[in-house]
Amino acid sequence: MSELIQINDISLERHRPGPERSQRVDYRAMAQAVPAVGVGKRYWIRTYGCQMNEHDSEIMAGMLQEMGYRPASAPEEADLILFNTCAVRENAEDKVFGEIGRIKPLKRRHPELLLGLCGCMAQEEKVRQFVRDTFPHVDLVFGTHNLHQLPELVVQAMASQETVFAVWDRPGQVVENLPKLRQDGVKAWVNIQYGCNKYCTYCIVPFTRGRERSRLPEDVVAEVKQLAEEGIREVTLLGQNVNDYGLDLGDVDFADLLQQVARIPGIERVRFTTSNPWNFTDKLIDVIAAEEAICEHIHLPVQSGNNRILKRMNRGYTRETYLQLVERIRDRIPGVSLTTDIIVGFPGETEEEFQDTLDLVRTVQFDNAFTFLYSRRQGTAAARMKDDTSLEAKKDRLRRLNELQAAISRRYHEQLVGKTEDVLVEGESKTNPEILAGRTRTNRLVLLQGSRELIGRTIPVQIVGAQTWLLRGAPRTAIREVTG
Ligand code: SAH
Ligand code: F3S
Numbered sequence: 001m002s003e004l005i006q007i008n009d010i011s012l013e014r015h016r017p018g019p020e021r022s023q024r025v026d027y028r029a030m031a032q033a034v035p036a037v038g039v040g041k042r043y044w045i046r047t048y049g050c051q052m053n054e055h056d057s058e059i060m061a062g063m064l065q066e067m068g069y070r071p072a073s074a075p076e077e078a079d080l081i082l083f084n085t086c087a088v089r090e091n092a093e094d095k096v097f098g099e100i101g102r103i104k105p106l107k108r109r110h111p112e113l114l115l116g117l118c119g120c121m122a123q124e125e126k127v128r129q130f131v132r133d134t135f136p137h138v139d140l141v142f143g144t145h146n147l148h149q150l151p152e153l154v155v156q157a158m159a160s161q162e163t164v165f166a167v168w169d170r171p172g173q174v175v176e177n178l179p180k181l182r183q184d185g186v187k188a189w190v191n192i193q194y195g196c197n198k199y200c201t202y203c204i205v206p207f208t209r210g211r212e213r214s215r216l217p218e219d220v221v222a223e224v225k226q227l228a229e230e231g232i233r234e235v236t237l238l239g240q241n242v243n244d245y246g247l248d249l250g251d252v253d254f255a256d257l258l259q260q261v262a263r264i265p266g267i268e269r270v271r272f273t274t275s276n277p278w279n280f281t282d283k284l285i286d287v288i289a290a291e292e293a294i295c296e297h298i299h300l301p302v303q304s305g306n307n308r309i310l311k312r313m314n315r316g317y318t319r320e321t322y323l324q325l326v327e328r329i330r331d332r333i334p335g336v337s338l339t340t341d342i343i344v345g346f347p348g349e350t351e352e353e354f355q356d357t358l359d360l361v362r363t364v365q366f367d368n369a370f371t372f373l374y375s376r377r378q379g380t381a382a383a384r385m386k387d388d389t390s391l392e393a394k395k396d397r398l399r400r401l402n403e404l405q406a407a408i409s410r411r412y413h414e415q416l417v418g419k420t421e422d423v424l425v426e427g428e429s430k431t432n433p434e435i436l437a438g439r440t441r442t443n444r445l446v447l448l449q450g451s452r453e454l455i456g457r458t459i460p461v462q463i464v465g466a467q468t469w470l471l472r473g474a475p476r477t478a479i480r481e482v483t484g
Contacts, residue, residue: 022213022248023086025173027148035155035317038069044078048096049086051273052238052457053119055180055189056147060118062179063150066444075103080114080154085121087204089375092379093121100135109135116140120208122167126378136163142181143167144209148175171195171210174217184428186456187269189377192220192257195237198276200372201314201381202346202374205240212241214249217257221264227268233424233456237261237272255284262291268458269441270294274301277325278316289332296333297367297443299323301341305360306353309346319360326364337367337442344401345374345394347387354397361404367412367442369405373398407470413444413466421446423461423473425454440471448473 043064047057060082061071081103086092100117107113115138116419121127122143131138140157142149145168155163171194182188195210196203224235237258239245245254254275262270270293275284277300288294304310307318317325329336342357361369373394376383423438423446430437436450438461447470450460454475465472 021264022215023173024176024216025176025218027175027179027316030148030175034063034151036068037155037158038064038067038080041069041079042072042077043069043080043082043360044072044075044277045082045084046075046099047084047229048092049084049088049120051058051189051236052191052240053084055084055191055238056119056144057082058180058182058189058193059147059178060084060150061181063148064154066179067151067154071146076106079110079112079224079323080116081106082116082118083121085117086196087120087124087127087208087377089208089372091375091376093127096121097130097134100138104137116142116154116157118142118144120144120204123169123208124204124356124379127166128167129441131163138163140164141167145169145171148178166234171213174213174215176215181282182232184427185231186424187234187236188227189238190220190227190235191215191239192237192254192272193242193245196240197244198241199314199381201312201385202343202377204377204380207379209240212244212248214245214247216249217246217260219251220257221260224264224267228264230393231456232383233267233458234269234271235267236259237270239272240274242272242275243281243284253281255281255287258284258294259287260464262287267293271297271443273299275299277322280325282328285329285332295441295443296336298329298336299334299339299341300329302360302364303343304339304346304349304353306349309319309349309353312348312382313346314381314448319356323360323363334450336441337447338364339368339370339443340364340366341370341372343372343374344398345389347374347376347382347385349374351393351397358401358404361401361408365408365412366405367444368409369401371398371405410466410468413468413471416444416463417466418463420460420462420476421471421473422458424458425450425456427455445470446473447471448475450475 045057045060047053075081082259083096085096122141128141131141134187140153142153153166191212193212196206196213199206242254245257246252302322303313303315305319310318421440423440425436425438429435429447435447436454438446440446446461460476461473462476463471464474
């Protein structure tokens with residue numbers, strides 16, 4: 001079910017959805033006795049990119065802990081350093097190369113130090129070639145499809161004088177029962193689906209993550225039940241394109257799974273990302289509206305407000321159908337918060353076409369938007385399109401878009417001042433341990449004063465201050481305990 005396509009100087013595997021049911025395999029059954037080579041040693045993982053990468057790092061940490069490794073507080077103290085990388089934009093790749101270069105002196109001081117590169121960049125042949133040519137001090141390169149092989153690869157790298165390259169060019173079976181080291185005691189990420197079949201013309205993810213594979217609903221439900229027993233209050237279901245969940249299984253869809261997860265006792269909040277504007281069914285909207293636990297927040301990447309650009313992006317919807325979807329969602333889910341992703345400066349985008357994006361942002365009034373300058377990704381279809389807009393013009397478009405969105409986001413926050421919101425207190429604020437941080441159901445960050453005992457509880461909080469990207473709140477005296 002795959003076809004090798006040769007583009008420019010690199011070959012990439014183009015995956016097609018297969019009619020076959022995704023197969024699963026149990027990590028516990030396939031893993032040989034986990035080698036205890038990490039006893040007395042420390043690891044440090046640097047993660048770039050999306051939530052799926054963050055979660056992959058939790059899985060790698062879980063495997064390393066089983067090998068006896070313990071976390072290091074800084075790279076200088078580590079015996080094993082892993083760079084879990086992102087390939088979505090070029091500047092993310094440049095950052096990784098910069099850091100790998102900077103880490104070289106550590107290898108001189110500590111010759112036993114193992115240095116590994118994994119994640120989406122490792123799936124790119126041109127990156128592997130660059131590592132071969134420029135960074136011989138890297139000991140191990142492995143990809144997204146064989147993450148579960150980490151323990152045996154570490155042993156191989158320890159024994160080898162040469163860099164170990166172990167990258168599968170296509171996914172194998174869905175691996176279940178992977179160990180995970182989750183740092184957060186309140187909320188957790190849960191994979192429901194791997195890969196993407198959509199081939200948006202700018203995007204490298206279908207190449208680095210392979211075809212779509214869904215986990216079985218019973219495996220997802222079992223994991224979430226376990227998390228609830230461990231005291232987790234909120235789960236975020238992860239997939240590149242969650243609306244397609246189950247297409248490879250045949251008898252279940254995303255709405256069914258969401259409903260099952262939302263009814264698990266102890267799980268107070270359910271989120272999901274990313275759902276795309278295509279295939280966003282009325283059934284899905286109804287489940288979100290009906291289930292108490294599913295938060296009123298939908299991340300709905302639009303990418304552009306212009307139909308010609310949307311077509312060239314291969315997005316599969318138009319400005320009009322997107323706006324109709326927004327209307328359907330807002331009609332049925334009162335108070336829903338909508339966020340989006342937008343790319344500025346796609347090849348051939350004119351100023352007028354960019355104006356359509358600004359106009360769409362004004363029309364929809366997103367709560368927040370993640371905005372990106374288009375980045376050319378070798379091997380994707382858009383990389384071969386003519387791009388004659390200057391970088392200055394693109395940056396100027398991005399600036400105008402960001403200004404518009406910031407004003408809209410701020411207005412939403414100002415309207416909340418004086419109102420009371422249910423806030424799940426997640427922990428200490430990242431910048432000030434004296435202050436607590438939590439989120440509203442609509443995913444707005446709220447900072448508040450209060451005792452650490454509030455962590456893990458949902459409490460009514462009066463909003464007393466508004467900034468563009470955060471709210472300040474005061475807990476109301478009556479504390480409502482989490483039930484259910
Ligand atoms: N479905 C995935 C999309 C991953 S990429 C998810 O949401 O997790 C996340 C966002 O990065 C995309 O929505 C898009 O806005 C942006 N992006 C992807 N490829 C890009 C490129 N080549 N240049 C600029 N931005 C890009
Ligand atoms: Fe990328 Fe489009 Fe899939 S943005 S992850 S190809 S839905």
